[in-house]
Amino acid sequence: MVDLSPARQPREADARPVPFRGGGFAPGRNRWAGLVVFVALIAFFEVGTRTGVISSLTMPPPSAVAQTLWRLVETGLLWQNLGPSLYRLAMGSLVGCGAGILVGFAIGLFTLARAGLVPLVSALFPIPKIALLPLFVIWFGIGEGSKVALIAFGTFTPTVVATFGAVDGVDRGLIRMAQSFGVPWLRIVTRVVLPDALAGILSGLRVSLAIGIVLLVAAEMLGARYGIGAYILEAGALYDLERLFAGVVILSVLGLLVSAGIGALERRLLRWRG
Template identity: 70%
Template sequence: MSDVPLTAPSTAPAQTQTIAFRGGGFAPHTHRWVGVAVFVVLILIAEWGTRTGWISALTLPRPSDVFKTFGELYSSGLLFKHLGPSLARLAVGATLGACVGVSVGVLIGLFSYIRSGLVPLVAALFPIPKIALLPLFVIWFGIGEGSKYALIAFGTFTPTVVATYAAVDNVDRTLIRMGQSFGLSWWSIVRKIVLPGAMPGILSGLRISLAIAIILLVAAEMLGAEYGIGAYILQAGSLYDLERLFAGVVILSLLGVLVSAIIAMIERRVLGWRT
């Protein structure tokens, strides 16, 4: 026998190394302070330029004067008197146009006969400038709220339809075939595969549609509206009151930021499966 001593196997625990999760590549990260910093820098540059004379007061008012105008609007109650009707018109018109647009877009994406009948019609309506139809809507629905709702709804409808059926078309067909191979029903495939897969494209289309709705809201309120952000901007422009004019523009910008934040919140809630 060999005189070499036998050594017992080592019972020391093996060292483990933690590896960072690398499955979230290309996922967007939110840095809210960057956007706020950009706005602050631009406002400071505008304030400095208007105070030093580098920017003419005839072309751009001081941001401090615009903020002062905001305070006067709030204290006088005119802010909510103009903002309330605008929000109501935007909510009614955009909701109607978006709901009908998503429904029609899904039907176009799912059914070939509906696609054959409606895609040429949508293609004919989509390039028409919606603002050019405002006089026609006034003739059809009157000078009151009906024409404003119709213009906003129609302007929201067409881009939503295009974005929705394009999103349905872009759903991975491999997933659909997999569902068919597992014996899922047609409705189960639509509900569990097609609609979730199309949702990112639908929400992206809604961002554009709602931005168009805000533009059409201003155009509609500039014709025959006593109160509203568009009417306020028109009054300020006719008086060449730059502070009030830019205050109205800032309100519209904040309204766009609010709409974008709502869409982002919906995306986080319904698209959590992408992370």
């Protein structure tokens, strides 16, 4: 028999705390790690190009690229090229992602839509969207229509796949429990399915918008007078590496801003998860 007398019971001071081992499932934030890596890379390339370890014919010094960016700001060329690009990206992504979310929900919720649309989406998804640019030019002309349509089509299919995958991943037990309480179908969709699928949908939007930026550059390299893609094409044709890398930096910053925007949406819309 175990002796549970006060003399045998462990004192609270003698008890060893058990460390929490679930940290990998709740990663913390470290705001400085990314900045340190970024600054280290900039310093490496700056020193490498200044000392001749990295040839200036293949990469300009980051300081020279920064000066080029500043000249773009001073002369107004940055906004002259960035404005049309942001408009095309916003319009194409709004149409493509919006339609993709609707179609993805239809596939996830309705049997007939799943049977009819999944084969079509599966056939369209692997097609390289850049290869369709000449076809979009024939259909929509050389102007804004073809560029917006290409971005919309390129963001549509990955959004559909991410959305109906997220809807499929919703816990069916929650849906059955809501049905057992007589909750209306629309309320189940808005209060159970949508909140549970929202994380997957937002993750899909990250991928879709990144694809949209890639297609934006490709579309602007054909028949665009202004735009980041047209600016990069002109710099490459002139072998102006400083301007070329300045355009790449602008695209990188645009990608970071898009990712930060999705992250802000996640923190706001998914804060109920804790």
